Amino acid sequence: MAKVEMYLKTTCPYCVRAQQLLAHKGVDLVAYNIDAGGPKREEMIQRAGRMTVPQIFIDDQHVGGCDDLFALERQGRLDELLAA
Template sequence: MPMIEIYTKSYCPHCRAAKQTLGRMGLAYREIEVSDDAALFNEMTSRSQRRTVPQVFVGNIHVGGNDDLQSAIRKGQFQKILESQTNAV
């Protein structure tokens, strides 16, 4: 199973929604809380080129925020990303 990472802030409803979605799918993920950690926030912005949370990564592929995640799931793209990264591991 590929590594799924999600950058979050504790008070963010979009972060909660993305984590719930991944949980409902039975997917384990590594949560990286950036609320009070400038270094981790900078890491997130460097990786994603975005300053908003959540930011979801599957392996080395940037999925995006919660809206991007939901859209990728609806279109079947998220499953393809999971499969491509499973094969890459």
């Protein structure tokens, strides 16, 4: 299974939705909590070029946020990315 990383905040409903979808898919998620900012937040901005959460990476490929993840699911492309 692919390595999935997500930068998130605990109070973010979009982060929760994305986590739920990935959990439903059986994904072992590497979660980076950026509630307090710090170096992981800076890392997220450098990697994703965005400041909002969640920011999701599958095998180091930036797939975007929650809406982008669900769009991949609707298009039938998420399982393909996760299987790589």
